[in-house]
Amino acid sequence: MAAQLRALPTARYRKEDIHVTTILDEDATRANILGTLQTLSKRIRPTDDFILFIAGHGELLQGGRYAILMHDYDGRTDEVDNFIGKQEIIGAHRIMTALQRIPALSQTIILDTCHAGGVMDSLITDLYNARMSTLARRMGMHIYASASSMERALDGHKGNGLFTHTLLEGLRNNLEADRDNDKKVSVVEWGRFAKEKTAAIAKTLNHKQDPTIINFGRDRVVYELR
Template identity: 30%
Template sequence: MNDPLLHHPSLYALTVGIAKYRDHSFKLEYAAADAKAMAQELRKRGQGLFKSIHIRPLFNQEATRDRIAREMQELASMMQPSDVFILYLAGHGQTLDGKYHFIPWELVYDNEDSIRTASLGHNQLLDLLSGVPALKSLIILDTCNSGAFATARGRSLSDKTAIDKLMHATGRTTLSASSDVQMALEGHMGHGVFTYVLLDGLRGKADQTEHHGDNNGEISTDELAQYTRRHVPLITLKRWGYEQFPMRRIHGDPFSIGLAQ
C-alpha cells in the first residue's frame, strides 16, 4: 500500500527556551517550559500532515550560541526546498546599535560589548537562515527585554524597529511577542502570554470561523498570526491593564503547520 504522506513535505523545527541563564539577573519563569510545550504541540499537530517530523529542542544551559547555530545548520543540511522549517526562540532579546540580539544561556553582561560579542545577533541570525533551503519558513520570537538593560514598561519604538528590520531582512514569515519583562515573568496560565495564545491557536482555535479561520482542519501561518494579533491584546488588557500587540510580517503565501484535530 502506498504511503499517503509520501509526497508531503517534512517538518523541521528548532525550539529554544532559556529561563535559567548563567547570569541570574536574566532569570525568567516560563521560557524553557514554553519551548518544551511548543515542541510537543508541533510534533502532535504535525502527525498526519507531514511525511516526517524532526524537532530539536534546546532548553536553558543547552541553548548556547554555538549549539543553536550548530543545530540549525544540521537541520538545514537535511531539508529540501519543499519542506517546512520553524524557528522558535524564547528568552531575552535586546536592541543594540539598532539591531536585534537574542541572548544565549552563557552570556554574562559586563557592558554593551557583551551583547555585541556574545549574543546571537541580527547578522548571525540572517547568515544561519540564509542556509535554510526550506521555502516555507516560520520564525517565532517570544523574547523580552531584560531589566538589566532597561526599566521601561514595554518595548520602546527602537526595539520594535529592530525586530521589524530582522523580520524584513529574513524574507520569511515572522511572528514576535513584543512583550515586556513583567508579562514574561508573570505569564498567563503557566506560559508566557504570547506562547499561551500560540498554543491555544495551534490546538485548533485559530482555524475556527469565529476566530476568522477557514475551518478546513489545518492551522496556517496567517490564521495563527491573526489569532495572536486578536487575543494577546485581550489577555494583557484584562490582566495588566494595557494592550500589547504582537508584531508580524507575512512573507509569501500562507502554509499549514499543523492539523486542528
C-alpha cells in the first residue's frame, strides 16, 4: 500500500514524508502490534495522515464480538469472555482504544480480514462517545472493512486479498475512481470504488463479499490524476 502511494507522481504525499512501519507473520503478535501503535502515538502529529492497514484473519467470537487473530491463535472460539484479554487476539474495542491515542486528525483504518464488518458496532460506539467534540467534528475517520460481519473475505486474488487488490487498483491513476470528475481521487471515492469493485468481482467468482465502508468527518485528496 505504501509502495503504491509512493509511486503516484502527483500524490498528496512526498516520498520522504511517507513513514512505514511493517509487522509481518510471526512478528504480528498482540504485544508487537499494540506496542507499535503506542510508540507511533508519541511520534505522530495532529496534522499527519495516519493509515492502519491490517491483512490477516478475523473471526466473530461468541456474542458477535469481532477479533483480529494473531499469528499464534490456537483456533478456539469458546468462552468469549476469556478471550478478550488473551495474547493471541485483538478485539475491536482494544483497536479503538489504541486509535484514540493517535493524535492524527486524519485516520484511515483498513481491515482485510473475514468478518471485518463486525468491527463497526464497537468502533462507531466508541467514536461517538470519545471523539464527538469540536475537534473531532473536524477530523476525518475512514473505516474500510473488507466484508460484512457475516461474510468471509476472499484471499489469494492476484497476489493479495480481493479487497486489498481493489484498493490498490484505485490508487493506480484510476479514472473510474474519480467519481466527481475533478481529476482527483479522495479517500471517500477510493473506498466507494473498492467496495463496488470487490462486490462485482466476488460475484463473478460465485461469492458474496460486500465491504463495509464508514466515512466520518472530513474527506481528503489521496492523489491527483495524471
